[in-house]
Amino acid sequence: MTTLTKTEGAPVPTGSDPFLSVRDLYVRFSTEDGIVKAVDGLSFDLQKGQTLGIVGESGSGKSVTNLAVLGLHNPASTEIAGEITLDGQELTGARERTLQKLRGNKMAMIFQDPLTALSPYYTVGRQIAEPFIKHTGASKREGRQRAIEMLTKVGIPQPGLRVDDYPHQFSGGMRQRAMIAMALVCNPALLIADEPTTALDVTVQAQILDLLKDLQQEFGSAIILITHDLGVVANMADELLVMYAGRAVERGTVKDILTAPQHPYAWGLLGSMPRLSASVDEPLHPIPGSPPSLLNPPSGCPFHPRCAFTSEVGGTRCADERPLLAPGRASACHLTAEQKHTFFTEQIKPRLG
Numbered sequence: 136m137t138t139l140t141k142t143e144g145a146p147v148p149t150g151s152d153p154f155l156s157v158r159d160l161y162v163r164f165s166t167e168d169g170i171v172k173a174v175d176g177l178s179f180d181l182q183k184g185q186t187l188g189i190v191g192e193s194g195s196g197k198s199v200t201n202l203a204v205l206g207l208h209n210p211a212s213t214e215i216a217g218e219i220t221l222d223g224q225e226l227t228g229a230r231e232r233t234l235q236k237l238r239g240n241k242m243a244m245i246f247q248d249p250l251t252a253l254s255p256y257y258t259v260g261r262q263i264a265e266p267f268i269k270h271t272g273a274s275k276r277e278g279r280q281r282a283i284e285m286l287t288k289v290g291i292p293q294p295g296l297r298v299d300d301y302p303h304q305f306s307g308g309m310r311q312r313a314m315i316a317m318a319l320v321c322n323p324a325l326l327i328a329d330e331p332t333t334a335l336d337v338t339v340q341a342q343i344l345d346l347l348k349d350l351q352q353e354f355g356s357a358i359i360l361i362t363h364d365l366g367v368v369a370n371m372a373d374e375l376l377v378m379y380a381g382r383a384v385e386r387g388t389v390k391d392i393l394t395a396p397q398h399p400y401a402w403g404l405l406g407s408m409p410r411l412s413a414s415v416d417e418p419l420h421p422i423p424g425s426p427p428s429l430l431n432p433p434s435g436c437p438f439h440p441r442c443a444f445t446s447e448v449g450g451t452r453c454a455d456e457r458p459l460l461a462p463g464r465a466s467a468c469h470l471t472a473e474q475k476h477t478f479f480t481e482q483i484k485p486r487l488g
């Protein structure tokens with residue numbers, strides 16, 4: 136896609152090459168209604184042993200971004216531009232065979248919807264064992280043993296029996312856990328976890344998050360964690376990327392963003408997400424308006440139609456000029472650093488409690 140222009144620079148200046156680097160990523164879908172601009176010039180980096188949290192409203196492009204990293208979009212209807220590099224290897228131009236070798240082995244994904252990942256026609260055990268056998272050359276018997284071990288790790292009772300069940304014989308939560316077992320079976324160096332624990336109850340959720348931490352500790356894996364749960368982000372992630380309308384609007388350490396967010400959208404998001412520390416009767420503050428159409432996204436800053444601070448920027452700048460994300464800790468907003476600080480501390484923070 137040669138017509139697309141570069142928009143954003145390197146995210147975080149670091150001494151060494153990042154393990155995963157995404158540069159100026161664009162993902163566009165051709166549909167009957169027109170072109171859906173699902174990811175619009177996104178850049179981020181991830182180092183080994185680190186966890187990057189990605190947050191943003193439904194439809195902001197979180198899953199589409201990560202499916203692009205894994206090379207899972209249908210090339211017939213998807214236009215992808217930009218550069219994705221994993222451990223020095225360029226993925227965007229890679230052949231399907233190369234990607235297939237990497238998937239399940241070096242990089243794996245816990246999908247938002249378990250039914251996307253599990254086939255109804257094969258037993259759960261066989262599906263967990265398959266990538267292990269394929270990538271390690273283990274025997275069928277060893278594969279089955281490994282599947283039982285993985286089912287045990289994700290807390291499936293009677294794993295020796297359940298290993299021979301088909302996905303429909305599992306409950307929704309069990310299917311989710313089987314899929315997690317499948318993603319972790321080869322100890323992937325890059326794990327993408329898309330809402331991995333949403334369907335699980337709290338104790339199982341904690342067990343799964345511990346499992347991800349173990350993987351990271353033992354193998355130095357890099358993790359991308361997509362979640363709506365700020366409690367999970369605070370507990371798991373090092374850096375955070377806030378996405379809106381297919382773009383990164385804010386980037387920084389989890390601590391910085393949760394304690395002193397800079398972008399008006401991040402202010403809204405924090406107020407609209409349930410927090411672990413919140414009391415039960417504390418009201419949530421949904422962001423007014425609705426997410427933009429990606430067929431025809433707003434000009435300038437995509438958040439401007441919903442933003443309460445455009446008059447502070449003045450004129451029609453927010454509608455006319457796309458704010459860029461500077462390297463390092465940054466937010467893509469035309470407010471000055473001083474305005475961001477003042478508005479957050481004086482107007483937003485008191486409301487967040």
Ligand SMILES: Nc1ncnc2c1ncn2[C@@H]1O[C@H](COP(=O)(O)OP(=O)(O)OP(=O)(O)O)[C@@H](O)[C@H]1O
Nearest residue numbers: 164166171173192193194195196197198199200429
């Ligand atoms: N195959 C596709 N064809 C057309 N549009 C698509 C396709 N896949 C995703 N989209 C659109 O791209 C946008 C981003 O979708 P994506 O699934 O990445 O959102 P998300 O941030 O993961 O949301 P959620 O939190 O609901 O999972 C949405 O508007 C979605 O409708």
Ligand SMILES: [Mg+2]
Nearest residue numbers: 197198199247
């Ligand atoms: Mg999603």
